[in-house]
Amino acid sequence: AKVREQFGRPIGQFQGVKHRVAAALVTLEQARAAVWDAARAVPPGAPVWDEEAGLAVGVAAVLGADAGVRCAADAIQVLGCIGYTFEHDAHRYYRRALSDRMLAGDPGLWAERVAELAVAGTRRPMEPDLPEEAAPLRDAIRAEAESLRREEPLARLGRFAREGWIMPYLPKPWGRAATPLEQVVIHQEFRGLKRPNLGIAAWAVPSIVTYGTREQQERFLPRTFTGEIVWCQLFSEPGAGSDLAGLTTKATRVEGGWSLTGQKIWTSLAQYAHWGICLARTSPDRPKHAGITYFLVDMASPGVTVKPLKEINGDEIFNEVFLDDVYVPDDLVVGEVDGGWRVARDTLSYERVALGDSWGPGSQHTDMVRLVERLPGLRQSQREQAGRLWAEGQAISALGLRVTLSRLAGSDPGPAASVRKLLGMRHAQAISEFCWSLAPTDAYWNRMILTTRAFTIGGGTTEVQLNIIAERALGLPRDP
Missing domain, CATH: 2.40.110.10 (Butyryl-CoA Dehydrogenase, subunit A, domain 2)
Structure with a gap:
């Protein structure tokens, strides 16, 4: 896609090719995250898996083998006629991917197993393993969190604002200059302790902190943190x-x-x-x-x-x-x-700086399981689709965890952050469409199937996100 030219330019500059290649990377990153999490879940040499490990393995089986087949097939398509020749190696990867999918077992059966485990209450928590130096941080942050819990709501809000807990990654005095490790611990210890949601101010505040004058900062930031300025x-x-x-x-x-x-x-x-x-x-x-x-x-x-x-x-x-x-x-x-x-x-x-619950499942993920729980007698195809959607959501959570771990290690997470954003937008739509098909008279899902249409438009359309992934992660040429 980078080197072959048609119509006077590299074929990777054409959006149809660019998006196909970017979509293959998205599929690959999702599968990598699922397989990585399955490897974490199964202890080395363990003869028996618990249900949590079984869920992780099922997610990997649902997504991994299909991803290999899809990416290999897309490679042949992008290569064109040369990719269809026996001389080229592309068909070898395609054959191997087909064999792997057969050996792994029917992804549809794995998806049904994932749905069965999820409905039965099996969960796979996504929490980063933190180094030893997190322990003293945790003790101090936990003490602060407990102190805040004892405050009256209005006093608590004032402390959130004054002490830099709302956007802790910002420099002092507006934040706490928190490192990635501190951000993760703060997030964990502040669960259940609702911090103010700044909305659009979450974009305004960093601009004023970084580029604003001292007068602008003092005029706007304190009242923004307390919600007095929207x-x-x-x-x-x-x-x-x-x-x-x-x-x-x-x-x-x-x-x-x-x-x-x-x-x-x-x-x-x-x-x-x-x-x-x-x-x-x-x-x-x-x-x-x-x-x-x-x-x-x-x-x-x-x-x-x-x-x-x-x-x-x-x-x-x-x-x-x-x-x-x-x-x-x-x-x-x-x-x-x-x-x-x-x-x-x-x-x-x-948004790349803040580390919040980037590794947690979305609320719709849980809402879907609750709906399936109260709808006995689903058809096989419906159970399979529910399991596949759960698997996709679990892989998105694993991607978020991989991003967090990369930042904790001080390294660039690569395309995973952009891929997770794109997958998350699509996943919310897919869950809404599926749940609406199961309960078309349910007011909540009637609303969500409409609301989620905005997710692939606002904040950068799906097509723009694919362009960004193709150009920045894969180095394909920019549009002329």
Whole structure:
């Protein structure tokens, strides 16, 4: 895909080929995680497996053999006619993959076994094995957690904010400058102790911490942590969604600041927000990534108009936001003028820094099993599908654990983080579709089958995610 050329360019630059190769990597990473977890679950030389180990082995059997066949078949497809010749080695891998699948046993039967174990209550916890130096950290953090549990809710919220527990990976005084190891221990010890969910502010805060002035930090951060300030993100536009740098909202220099004019869209919770983080073009004559500035916009400013948009599930979370000569003073520019792309890029990458429950199963995973439990007499195909979905969710959790362990070791997790994000979006949709098919009159699943359609659009579409995986993880050429 990198070297063969057709129509004057490498075939890996064509999206059809690029996405096929990226999808093969996604399949491979998921299978690797499942097989890795099965190897962890079975003690060396153990003659008998317990049910937890049996579940892990079943997950690997469901996903591993099929992944080998699919990847080998895709390799022949990408190679084209040369891949179909006996002379080329591709067919040898395909034959081996077919044999492995036969020797491993029917994946459908394994999927039924996984479903049986899951419904019976068997679980495979995904917890990182921490080094010895975690013990003193745990003692100290556990003591803090117990102290917080004894506080009244309002006092507890104040301590969360003052002591840096909300985003502990941030530098002090806004966080705790927590290492990856400390983050994992904090997450474990704070389970059941609900910390505030900052929503969009989780993107605004790192920008202000990293690029904001001291005055901006002191003005916005304490009240954001306590929930007194709600944020929205004024990035996407009608003509600039995935291609964010193509935005056209303009910022014109005026006395003491800037006048912003343009339209933003898909702005979550803008109707409730006090402030917005906004990208606008300050130098239209410069390259599109270079002429953008990052502003903090008071949503109560004259010229700001918010129009909610009704979504397919009936909610009104998205909004259109119109900016008509909205004045923003100079002291609300974050970072340098024309340096907003760097601020935004670093903001969006902060999700890679935080280590939370990246190795835990999603709530829908459990919801599916609860539904299956109260629906006896499922057909074989339905039991098989339930087991396959459980296996996929378990592998996604194992991928998250592998990412966490890589970061604890100070190494780059490679494509696993991006792959996990893509798989998680698709998996939520697949569970909703399956559960709705079992209980089409259930109000919860009627809502979820609609709600999850947004998961493969918001925050980067599936197609954009596949492009990123293909180009950054596999080195395929970028689109022209």
